Amino acid sequence: MKFVIGMHINPAVLEALTEQEQAAIGEGHGALLAELKESGELIMTQALADPSQSAVVSVRDGRTVVTDGPFVEAKEYLGGFYLVDCENRERALAIAAKVPDAAIPGLAVEVRQVMFYDGALEA
């Protein structure tokens, strides 16, 4: 079963972390990545640039309008995700618990099952 494990980041929370804590996040992701590669469960992972850099595109009457994002004004934004193919929902929840963000108050990790899938499988 395929799941997207999304990291909802809060830039303010991240900035308030000590350097050590930030380094621990990096190491935690490294360890998780190694585990998922070894187990054959990882399809891909992507980290996204800061939400302040996003653009919102809309087309009205055939005209494209681009404004500075983000689209939803919120404290938390999608910071990145893991796309995994694992045994079942329980295993997906267990993987999510290993995402270092899950252990930081103010950040959250969300597990969503994939419903449709297409694209280059040899990415």
Place this chain on the structure above:
Amino acid sequence: MTRSPVEGLLRELAPQVLGTLVRRHGSFEDCEDAVQEAVLAAAVQWPAEGVPAHPRGWLTTVASRRLVDQVRSDRARRDRESAASADVVPDEIPDTDDTLVLLFLCCHPALTEGSRIALTLRAVGGLTTAEIARAFLVPESTMAVRISRAKRLIKEAGGKFSVPEPAERLPAVLHVLYLIFNEGYTAVDRTDLAREAIRLTRAVHAQLPADGEVTGLLALMLLTHARRAARTTPAGDLVPLDEQDRTLWDHALIDEGMTLVKAALAGPALGPYLVQASIAATHSDAATAGETDWAQVHALYLILERIAPNPMVTLNRAIALAEIRGPEAGLALLTTLDADNRLARHHRLLSVRAHLLEKAGDGAAAHDHYRRAAKATASLAEQRYLLARAARCAPACRPSAAT
């Protein structure tokens, strides 16, 4: 998806060659890699240059060389295309069929079900890693890692290519074959897993013809597969059993499945696969949905509930009960499932309840339940179907909106 003659031949020969190699050299892990390489080489060479006179001998020779290469160095992929030509040993027909032994090894308890499926398809099914990856919509590299890891885990757990007690691991093997079949149930343009599952189950049945559960599983697959053409519209929409065009059913498969069910029912044991096959056979027996012997279907679900209790079985029994005693009786049975955590979030409970509410004439509640079921499923085809059903009972739910 059609399978070329070369593909068919390779899938048939691969486990035989693997068995020969493992008996000769010992290491399942290395031999399996070597056979996969030989299969890949054959898949390139045979269609271009013709199938060799002794295809089994060709594969055995090439795989043995690969194995030697692997042992000598780690550069086993070298010279892939140049390997096979001279001194191919003639086909030695193996005096034992290794299918079962290989299946038992691939369904080792140290592995997750997903890994058992992948390894079974490669080592016993003779499929390439790329084909398996395509069937499960994962990158080939992901699937390759999963298969190597599975073999390593078997090795670490002390799994051996020997004959285990069939009775012990047979249920795990049958379950894996059942899962492979289910995976292929609706997939149309991917590797045809339903057909592979039937092929492998036939092989097991050939080895254990007296086992009622093996026969039952094969019959269940055949009777289910027989409805394939009627199960979806050309646009890919699901067609429920009671609306299927039964002239589209494959009657040769049904006859074969029915014969198997009858033979197995004469045997001493009645296991869950055989009961499920009997249910499928009861549906196959009805020329129209209206002629279905629901009392028999219900009785069979009662038996299934007793020998293999599972909320999904009760759910299906509720449908049968509603057919013989009315939708209210079915709905009453469903309330016994509400407390079950395994089912609470499941779309099947919602959709069956919607179906029974619709039958009971409660359009508004049916509409609501179909929509909730549509949200709960992760299958696009099922979601489309459930939303269409919801729309169908919408007028009853909002009489003022109807004209």
